[in-house]
Amino acid sequence: MSLAAATGVTATGPDRYAASIAPGWDILGNANGGYLLAIAARAASEAAGGRKPATVTAHYLAPGKPGPVTIETNVEKHGRRFTTVRATMSDSSRPLVSLLGSFTDGLVAVSPVERIEAEPPDMPTAEESIPVIPTETFPPPFMEKVELRLHPEDATGTGIPRYRGWFRLPDDEPIDSFGLLVAVDAFPPSIFNAQLSVAWTPTLELTAHIRRKPEPGWLRCQFTSRFISGGYLEEDGEVWDGSGRLVAQSRQLALLPPG
Amino acid sequence: MSLAAATGVTATGPDRYAASIAPGWDILGNANGGYLLAIAARAASEAAGGRKPATVTAHYLAPGKPGPVTIETNVEKHGRRFTTVRATMSDSSRPLVSLLGSFTDGLVAVSPVERIEAEPPDMPTAEESIPVIPTETFPPPFMEKVELRLHPEDATGTGIPRYRGWFRLPDDEPIDSFGLLVAVDAFPPSIFNAQLSVAWTPTLELTAHIRRKPEPGWLRCQFTSRFISGGYLEEDGEVWDGSGRLVAQSRQLALLPPG
Numbered sequence: 001m002s003l004a005a006a007t008g009v010t011a012t013g014p015d016r017y018a019a020s021i022a023p024g025w026d027i028l029g030n031a032n033g034g035y036l037l038a039i040a041a042r043a044a045s046e047a048a049g050g051r052k053p054a055t056v057t058a059h060y061l062a063p064g065k066p067g068p069v070t071i072e073t074n075v076e077k078h079g080r081r082f083t084t085v086r087a088t089m090s091d092s093s094r095p096l097v098s099l100l101g102s103f104t105d106g107l108v109a110v111s112p113v114e115r116i117e118a119e120p121p122d123m124p125t126a127e128e129s130i131p132v133i134p135t136e137t138f139p140p141p142f143m144e145k146v147e148l149r150l151h152p153e154d155a156t157g158t159g160i161p162r163y164r165g166w167f168r169l170p171d172d173e174p175i176d177s178f179g180l181l182v183a184v185d186a187f188p189p190s191i192f193n194a195q196l197s198v199a200w201t202p203t204l205e206l207t208a209h210i211r212r213k214p215e216p217g218w219l220r221c222q223f224t225s226r227f228i229s230g231g232y233l234e235e236d237g238e239v240w241d242g243s244g245r246l247v248a249q250s251r252q253l254a255l256l257p258p259g
Numbered sequence: 260m261s262l263a264a265a266t267g268v269t270a271t272g273p274d275r276y277a278a279s280i281a282p283g284w285d286i287l288g289n290a291n292g293g294y295l296l297a298i299a300a301r302a303a304s305e306a307a308g309g310r311k312p313a314t315v316t317a318h319y320l321a322p323g324k325p326g327p328v329t330i331e332t333n334v335e336k337h338g339r340r341f342t343t344v345r346a347t348m349s350d351s352s353r354p355l356v357s358l359l360g361s362f363t364d365g366l367v368a369v370s371p372v373e374r375i376e377a378e379p380p381d382m383p384t385a386e387e388s389i390p391v392i393p394t395e396t397f398p399p400p401f402m403e404k405v406e407l408r409l410h411p412e413d414a415t416g417t418g419i420p421r422y423r424g425w426f427r428l429p430d431d432e433p434i435d436s437f438g439l440l441v442a443v444d445a446f447p448p449s450i451f452n453a454q455l456s457v458a459w460t461p462t463l464e465l466t467a468h469i470r471r472k473p474e475p476g477w478l479r480c481q482f483t484s485r486f487i488s489g490g491y492l493e494e495d496g497e498v499w500d501g502s503g504r505l506v507a508q509s510r511q512l513a514l515l516p517p518g
Contacts, residue, residue: 054463055318057316059335061343077321077353084318098345100357102318102464107490111457111490196372196374204314205466207464207510209512211489211491212489225374227375227376227377228374232468246486256369257370258368
């Protein structure tokens with residue numbers, strides 16, 4: 001099943017959509033956060049008249065399990081350039097994800113001002129990188145829903161809280177804004193590479209900025225955590241396309257379970 | 260008027276609060292975004308039973324002018340550690356700010372895992388730094404509501420989209436979580452230092468993570484923009500207290516007006 005199909009939503013009433021959390025998108029039984037965000041954002045995008053995400057924030061309220069969900073939306077403002085929408089995705093018993101996002105058709109008249117202070121991560125080609133192959137245990141079955149290849153230096157436990165790697169969808173499914181929402185949460189938590197004896201880091205909040213539609217092909221990604229302290233950590237993501245342009249930026253706040 | 264007073268909210272009904280945008284918190288007539296966020300977050304915090312912001316996101320829908328506002332809140336989930344709340348702040352005619360946040364009493368059992376990959380910015384003392392003195396025009400009157408001192412290197416137009424400096428509240432008002440929400444949006448836009456002929460950069464969305472309560476005294480701040488392109492720019496903020504600890508982290512997505 002394509003990502004487009006696995007995130008499909010159907011309008012069932014005013015400000016109300018139905019969708020399904022598809023099986024296989026889980027990590028140890030709980031659906032991947034970027035995947036849940038993509039479903040909720042697709043409903044919110046429909047509520048925004050088909051405008052696409054520019055910046056979306058999800059707060060994760062409860063783990064998502066395969067099965068039907070509903071998304072209630074509320075358009076806060078429909079402006080000339082942006083439509084701001086709230087959405088809450090719930091299963092039959094409780095809310096799972098709360099979303100706030102602004103959606104756009106694209107910035108028609110774009111400022112010519114440009115200044116880039118960063119480069120895409122320097123990496124071997126995707127062919128020279130290390131595929132993440134799903135197993136029954138770890139890495140989890142979710143990894144067959146996306147194609148990840150890790151920078152060889154980052155595939156073996158560097159002690160540095162960073163993953164660099166390549167992302168694409170199976171069967172070369174084109175990556176749209178919703179695919180980018182999956183890309184920003186598809187890699188293993190960067191803290192895993194720091195070898196700190198942390199087994200899981202539940203996400204409290206994830207914000208993604210979608211900067212532009214990517215060129216077809218592999219996306220070049222980098223995820224880093226700089227402040228692992230006081231029970232929290234942030235993870236910053238950058239996603240670049242084959243033309244060398246930043247297509248998405250993300251930050252999440254995750255929790256360190258008490259030791 | 261203290262920041263605490265200028266962001267005060269009064270419950271006026273179930274899930275409904277009244278507040279006022281105080282005069283003088285504006286920049287060319289429009290209230291500062293961090294100040295508006297602090298008002299909305301204070302109402303949401305009340306709705307969360309007094310829990311304090313851990314991560315809050317604001318989308319800015321319309322400029323705020325001095326005068327009465329109402330904040331409608333909705334508790335999405337009241338959990339053991341976090342309460343997630345939506346809030347919409349409106350004036351008499353339209354919504355101004357849409358907020359989504361998670362609030363906490365603090366993490367009681369905190370993971371001992373710690374790893375910090377960054378240092379506070381290296382700066383001369385606050386006494387050796389350059390005060391930002393408000394004028395009738397620029398810098399705007401808002402600057403008398405906060406005390407800012409810029410790193411001398413950053414006070415003269417470096418060509419680099421970065422500001423480093425010190426922040427405190429006048430009369431040494433203690434800085435709580437809501438004060439930190441003001442701190443993350445109090446400095447001039449970092450793009451102004453890049454000398455790119457950009458006169459204003461309206462904020463579409465601002466997310467702040469509050470990591471801990473700061474020690475009393477000046478806060479050490481750094482704001483940078485790395486991707487100024489395609490009509491958007493992000494600005495990343497870090498706020499450190501006198502003990503050398505990160506107390507808040509922020510990112511905003513702002514718009515470059517068409518040239």
